[in-house]
């Protein structure tokens with residue numbers, strides 16, 4: 171059975187581990203007299219910036235390394251546990267993150283070297299019964315395109331990322347996967363790949379990586395002696411990310427600028443994934459926003475043990491970028507992964523051998539197995555030597571052997587074999603030989619146990635295991651004691667911050683809606699004010715036309731006394747029916763029998779529908795008036811009295827219209843003869859004896875004017891005339907309508923426009939005035 175190299179080492183917290191590494195000042199920075207503003211305290215695992223927005227704020231990580239720390243020390247302290255996990259069958263990822271020129275490639279180069287050493291040291295000292303198959307791929311993401319760094323040219327357009335529920339994310343389309351047997355071979359391949367990788371000089375880094383590079387080592391292990399013969403597969407991603415950069419600082423242009431845009435885009439996608447994962451709460455994680463995040467899907471929030479190395483520059487000119495890196499790094503610590511040992515993966519290459527081994531075991535145990543044939547599959551993988559064509563043929567020959575695909579375990583008949591001990595022994599020897607052949611083939615393909623005889627390597631391996639065990643325990647303790655709580659608090663803070671951001675956004679929307687509403691309300695209010703102003707202006711214009719003493723003249727008082735009637739939905743005006751509001755009646759001689767007392771409801775105060783109905787009253791009066799006009803002889807003395815009563819209602823506009831309609835009917839008015847032709851058909855002569863004598867009482871021009879609505883019409887409107895003034899001497903109220911003066915009965919008057927519009931309306935002068943209306947006014 172496969173040995174568990176370091177039990178307990180990986181039973182640690184599943185959070186992504188984050189280490190910060192601060193590089194030394196570069197020659198250029200020293201020449202430019204840059205100041206170091208990053209301080210790192212490895213003992214407390216903290217890092218802080220002496221300048222910038224978070225001055226004095228200290229960030230805590232799983233490990234921190236200052237400029238003096240060697241890459242080897244960094245690897246041993248934080249990197250080796252990931253590689254150890256891969257040996258156990260876990261997925262592991264190490265990636266370096268940070269701005270351009272902060273030492274990512276420098277760190278990852280050292281890590282790759284150390285990780286390969288570590289892996290092959292472990293496999294070479296593994297127990298004899300454990301075989302490993304190591305496969306290597308080297309992939310580049312350049313301008314969002316995948317490129318195989320183990321092949322020169324060609325297939326980058328065919329490479330595609332695919333997702334599979336079992337396999338996770340994988341590259342389809344012919345990514346070269348090479349079997350590797352030792353660290354040196356791997357280092358050579360990595361070197362070749364690095365040469366194919368896009369790099370260029372920028373202002374900030376003479377050899378700036380212009381792409382993300384992902385070196386993947388897949389390690390399958392099989393325990394050939396165990397009962398189960400299970401296959402485990404660990405996968406290690408070593409990722410050197412391109413650095414984030416600001417165009418202004420790198421001076422990127424042309425291709426460099428395009429690369430920088432693509433780099434920044436994928437790094438911001440990575441940042442978003444980290445933020446979403448750190449916030450938790452089932453938030454959508456935008457893995458699909460870039461190829462990089464799709465590829466690292468398992469490593470961030472999935473089935474992997476992950477280490478992030480946040481690289482920072484110590485220089486004050488990079489303080490802003492360093493702060494951003496520290497913030498992302500602190501967030502990444504909150505990401506929870508779910509690593510599991512990958513047991514018996516369906517697509518394991520060693521699985522075919524596993525199946526054959528199991529079958530072999532059964533055959534050997536079965537008494538009827540003598541004639542069985544053991545078939546070994548043709549390997550579908552490329553050996554590292556294929557990269558060098560010279561040795562390819564030799565390798566194939568080595569692997570295939572002579573008819574190596576078919577092994578005959580035993581072709582002899584089984585009958586009576588039990589009785590023949592010699593035959594039985596021969597048979598057993600053959601079985602053993604077959605098993606050895608299977609193992610030989612496996613050995614040719616796989617690795618394991620090569621350095622078992624090397625005491626030095628074994629001691630080294632043992633030391634590492636012990637140290638890793640101690641480290642795992644320490645990490646476990648720290649994550650349980652402080653960091654667990656810190657992660658929790660940070661997670662809560664993050665989700666609170668997110669909630670606040672969402673609320674702030676909503677508040678902004680509501681503010682905009684409120685501003686809209688306010689604007690429309692303001693507009694409505696302005697419109698209402700304008701209408702109110704119009705009503706006020708109309709009132710003011712009407713006031714001079716009201717007779718003196720009319721309470722409506724005091725608009726302010728009416729307003730103050732008015733009350734709102736909710737049932738009617740109207741204003742209830744004060745009672746205006748007092749005597750003072752009535753127009754003085756003409757002298758008794760002119761009065762007709764008093765009409766039935768109908769109190770005009772000018773103020774909505776009547777509850778009785780008929781009593782308070784202005785329109786019905788109006789209609790009645792109109793009907794009566796009509797009758798008087800149409801039925802009563804025009805020369806009867808009575809009509810004047812009736813007409814005097816018209817003054818009571820002379821404000822009623824529709825009444826005026828009615829009267830005008832009658833006037834319109836009068837085709838002609840013969841002023842000289844005093845004959846009024848009605849409708850052109852009949853005419854009646856006004857009999858002087860029947861002419862109405864002018865009233866003895868002084869008739870106010872208002873009344874006269876209103877009488878004139880039939881016989882002496884003056885204007886209803888005073889707009890064409892100068893404003894009326896009161897007679898100071900006599901105290902006579904000012905005439906409401908112009909055109910009539912005290913000493914001059916009839917002056918040329920302005921006819922109301924409405925009357926002028928009537929074609930047949932006669933122009934009235936004093937001479938044309940009927941005798942009955944001519945009389946002393948004053």
Ligand SMILES: Nc1ncnc2c1ncn2[C@@H]1O[C@H](COP(=O)(O)OP(=O)(O)OP(=O)(O)O)[C@@H](O)[C@H]1O
Pocket residue numbers: 192193194196237268269270271272273274275276277375377378379380411412413414481
């Ligand atoms: N820890 C370190 N010790 C000494 N030198 C370092 C260290 N880290 C980085 N350097 C040097 O700093 C320079 C920039 O480093 P590197 O190329 O690794 O940066 P980078 O982050 O990969 O940049 P880019 O993102 O542009 O590829 C290199 O010359 C490298 O040798």
